[in-house]
Amino acid sequence: LIDRTSVVNRLRGVLDPEIGISIVDLNMVRDVYIEGSHVKVTIALTVAHCPLAKTLQTDVEKALKKSDEIKTVTVETTAMSKTELNELRTSLQNRATQPRPEQGNGPGPGINRLGKRELRNIIAVASGKGGVGKSFVTSMLAVQLRRLGYEVGILDADLTGPSIAKVFGLKDRPSKSPTGRITPVLTKTGIKVMSINLVLDDPEMPVIWRGPIVNSVIRQLYWDVDWGSLHYLLVDLPPGTSDAPLTVLQSLPLDGVIVVSSPQELASLIVTKAVNMAKKMNAELLGLVENMSYLTCPHCGETINVFGEPQGEKLAKQLGVPFLGSVPVDPIIARLSDHGQIEDYSTPVFQTVADELRLRASQHVQQLMQGLPIAWSTQQSES
Amino acid sequence: LIDRTSVVNRLRGVLDPEIGISIVDLNMVRDVYIEGSHVKVTIALTVAHCPLAKTLQTDVEKALKKSDEIKTVTVETTAMSKTELNELRTSLQNRATQPRPEQGNGPGPGINRLGKRELRNIIAVASGKGGVGKSFVTSMLAVQLRRLGYEVGILDADLTGPSIAKVFGLKDRPSKSPTGRITPVLTKTGIKVMSINLVLDDPEMPVIWRGPIVNSVIRQLYWDVDWGSLHYLLVDLPPGTSDAPLTVLQSLPLDGVIVVSSPQELASLIVTKAVNMAKKMNAELLGLVENMSYLTCPHCGETINVFGEPQGEKLAKQLGVPFLGSVPVDPIIARLSDHGQIEDYSTPVFQTVADELRLRASQHVQQLMQGLPIAWSTQQSES
Numbered sequence: 082l083i084d085r086t087s088v089v090n091r092l093r094g095v096l097d098p099e100i101g102i103s104i105v106d107l108n109m110v111r112d113v114y115i116e117g118s119h120v121k122v123t124i125a126l127t128v129a130h131c132p133l134a135k136t137l138q139t140d141v142e143k144a145l146k147k148s149d150e151i152k153t154v155t156v157e158t159t160a161m162s163k164t165e166l167n168e169l170r171t172s173l174q175n176r177a178t179q180p181r182p183e184q185g186n187g188p189g190p191g192i193n194r195l196g197k198r199e200l201r202n203i204i205a206v207a208s209g210k211g212g213v214g215k216s217f218v219t220s221m222l223a224v225q226l227r228r229l230g231y232e233v234g235i236l237d238a239d240l241t242g243p244s245i246a247k248v249f250g251l252k253d254r255p256s257k258s259p260t261g262r263i264t265p266v267l268t269k270t271g272i273k274v275m276s277i278n279l280v281l282d283d284p285e286m287p288v289i290w291r292g293p294i295v296n297s298v299i300r301q302l303y304w305d306v307d308w309g310s311l312h313y314l315l316v317d318l319p320p321g322t323s324d325a326p327l328t329v330l331q332s333l334p335l336d337g338v339i340v341v342s343s344p345q346e347l348a349s350l351i352v353t354k355a356v357n358m359a360k361k362m363n364a365e366l367l368g369l370v371e372n373m374s375y376l377t378c379p380h381c382g383e384t385i386n387v388f389g390e391p392q393g394e395k396l397a398k399q400l401g402v403p404f405l406g407s408v409p410v411d412p413i414i415a416r417l418s419d420h421g422q423i424e425d426y427s428t429p430v431f432q433t434v435a436d437e438l439r440l441r442a443s444q445h446v447q448q449l450m451q452g453l454p455i456a457w458s459t460q461q462s463e464s
Numbered sequence: 465l466i467d468r469t470s471v472v473n474r475l476r477g478v479l480d481p482e483i484g485i486s487i488v489d490l491n492m493v494r495d496v497y498i499e500g501s502h503v504k505v506t507i508a509l510t511v512a513h514c515p516l517a518k519t520l521q522t523d524v525e526k527a528l529k530k531s532d533e534i535k536t537v538t539v540e541t542t543a544m545s546k547t548e549l550n551e552l553r554t555s556l557q558n559r560a561t562q563p564r565p566e567q568g569n570g571p572g573p574g575i576n577r578l579g580k581r582e583l584r585n586i587i588a589v590a591s592g593k594g595g596v597g598k599s600f601v602t603s604m605l606a607v608q609l610r611r612l613g614y615e616v617g618i619l620d621a622d623l624t625g626p627s628i629a630k631v632f633g634l635k636d637r638p639s640k641s642p643t644g645r646i647t648p649v650l651t652k653t654g655i656k657v658m659s660i661n662l663v664l665d666d667p668e669m670p671v672i673w674r675g676p677i678v679n680s681v682i683r684q685l686y687w688d689v690d691w692g693s694l695h696y697l698l699v700d701l702p703p704g705t706s707d708a709p710l711t712v713l714q715s716l717p718l719d720g721v722i723v724v725s726s727p728q729e730l731a732s733l734i735v736t737k738a739v740n741m742a743k744k745m746n747a748e749l750l751g752l753v754e755n756m757s758y759l760t761c762p763h764c765g766e767t768i769n770v771f772g773e774p775q776g777e778k779l780a781k782q783l784g785v786p787f788l789g790s791v792p793v794d795p796i797i798a799r800l801s802d803h804g805q806i807e808d809y810s811t812p813v814f815q816t817v818a819d820e821l822r823l824r825a826s827q828h829v830q831q832l833m834q835g836l837p838i839a840w841s842t843q844q845s846e847s
Binding site for chain 1: 593595596623627702703704707727728737761763764766769771772793795798799801802
């Protein structure tokens with residue numbers, strides 16, 4: 082039979098989607114009501130109408146339904162009182178004073194790493210070679226995190242082949258904000274995008290960059306842009322292990338790197354190089370996504386291993402890197418990308434990958450606590 | 465009815481596969497025999513057992529069979545006499561004195577363009593982004609030209625993702641020749657290959673190159689290697705329009721550039737950049753190859769436009785560039801590439817592309833004539 086303790090233990094695994102700490106530890110579980118195989122829980126939110134409330138509800142439901150005994154779940158929400166919030170704030174600020182262990186190497190010679198600002202998680206998406214769908218993975222991760230209610234931005238640092246603006250159908254030029262900074266362009270669903278393509282005069286002219294120029298352009302795309310407060314800034318890196326991705330990796334205050342591969346063994350040899358490059362940087366290797374793993378024939382429904390046998394999972398194990406998921410090739414992607422409608426695309430794989438990302442990002446919780454949750458700073462004064 | 469004049473006129477279009485001049489102008493057509501719808505011609509070869517003889521025979525057959533009246537063709541060969549060869553040599557050397565018009569810009573600041581040596585046609589294969597199959601196209605072009613009897617080499621200049629050695633299954637290290645130069649590694653069918661992967665200590669470590677290093681490595685891969693006499697040296701460029709491909713384009717004495725694209729409109733926007741970059745260089749833009757144009761389902765035989773509608777031909781027209789052909793995706797390619805057996809692959813598309821390339825390369829005939837045909841230098845003294 083279901084008892085309160087087992088329910089609370091299951092809820093221990095649910096993290097506040099913004100703070101990244103267990104909702105049990107945050108004292109957010111208010112009421113647990115059990116009747117046969119039905120469970121009703123009440124969760125106290127830190128902000129009454131937080132856009133992440135739905136995500137939290139879904140997470141609670143998923144966690145409880147993992148139990149064989151629990152058949153139906155109802156999640157109700159309430160808001161914390163001002164006193165409770167103040168207690169939580171103090172407790173979070175105490176946690177934040179613990180220093181974060183330093184990893185990897187510092188920035189390279191002549192490169193100053195830029196400051197973190199109000200960006201909670203800066204995550205770079207890398208690949209050992211081009212054409213494995215790195216920009217597609219970046220876009221879909223942003224779309225999925227946005228669907229969950231997060232504030233998300235994309236910095237398109239793939240200067241030689243920028244495609245982020247195109248897949249989101251963005252044509253407006255970024256404007257200057259009153260502070261003199263550049264305001265990023267918003268997608269349909271509210272993702273903030275900044276790309277060299279949006280400011281170039283002729284998007285068809287080649288961008289023949291020399292090393293120092295890459296450095297200075299990235300600086301501008303990151304620093305001179307008014308990103309505001311974001312839960313996630315995803316950085317679409319130039320492919321490969323050459324100067325350009327290296328400069329970006331060294332100059333931005335990254336929290337994590339995701340590596341994208343394709344099933345061809347050739348690409349995998351190369352992705353090993355990319356993983357080794359990322360390991361040397363001052364950022365956590367969050368995991369590997371295998372793209373274009375297989376194709377389901379739209380005519381007969383059979384599976385076609387277009388680029389050879391999928392092997393991302395095996396490769397990730399060999400490299401000692403978490404495996405985040407296999408993404409199939411889908412002819413619809415090309416059409417949506419060409420028409421700037423990538424936000425209409427949905428595949429279960431990215432839900433898994435985004436969840437994995439949220440979980441891993443929560444391990445940076447000490448750093449997150451340098452500022453309070455974004456939802457608080459914008460809405461808490463009203464409550 | 466068929467007459468001698470119409471046969472000779474058709475043969476005017478057939479170029480000597482090495483010299484690149486019409487076999488009629490070279491006085492190689494010796495005998496034309498017509499009987500009903502059957503034509504027999506005798507061609508005098510410059511070298512008795514030239515490895516290109518079969519290619520010339522096939523070209524003659526193809527040219528004659530374009531006529532509706534000619535049903536069957538027999539091509540016989542004989543060898544030129546020493547006197548005839550000496551006359552031809554003098555005539556070729558006179559042609560060679562005509563200066564070749566200079567095109568495009570010179571090398572960039574700080575870059576010295578290297579000399580030409582005994583390499584008749586140095587052709588770079590470029591792409592606006594990675595993953596469009598540039599290395600596959602380079603390999604298959606080399607394989608096809610080799611099948612036709614040419615001396616072919618591949619310089620793998622894609623330093624950040626070198627894959628040429630892998631697709632040909634090469635594992636031997638290049639050795640030092642008696643002259644102190646490096647001897648390139650030979651493939652099964654005799655293609656000379658030089659790649660950074662063949663000399664690197666750990667092929668899985670990232671090659672984090674800075675601009676000046678790229679320059680110096682390319683210099684070594686090209687200049688310090690004993691290429692010998694080659695009809696074609698194909699250079700597999702790094703993808704994109706950044707520092708690395710630019711340095712290679714500027715430092716090698718290229719005769720032509722081929723651009724590879726994929727059907728995704730995104731890649732096409734980017735390929736426009738690559739075409740514009742190539743146009744600015746001191747080399748002829750030989751044309752565009754569209755790779756991964758479509759897939760034929762191995763289960764049901766239906767065509768799948770995996771990456772969107774093929775559009776290479778339209779794009780080439782827009783850009784004012786010759787269109788060389790559409791190459792389908794084929795799951796077999798991944799398997800052969802992974803097993804180093806790319807030389808076993810064959811598709812009619814590359815026959816067309818290679819023929820187109822030979823034709824366009826023949827426009828550089830004045831330059832070719834700076835040296836005499838390779839077959840002569842190695843065999844003519846015997847006759």
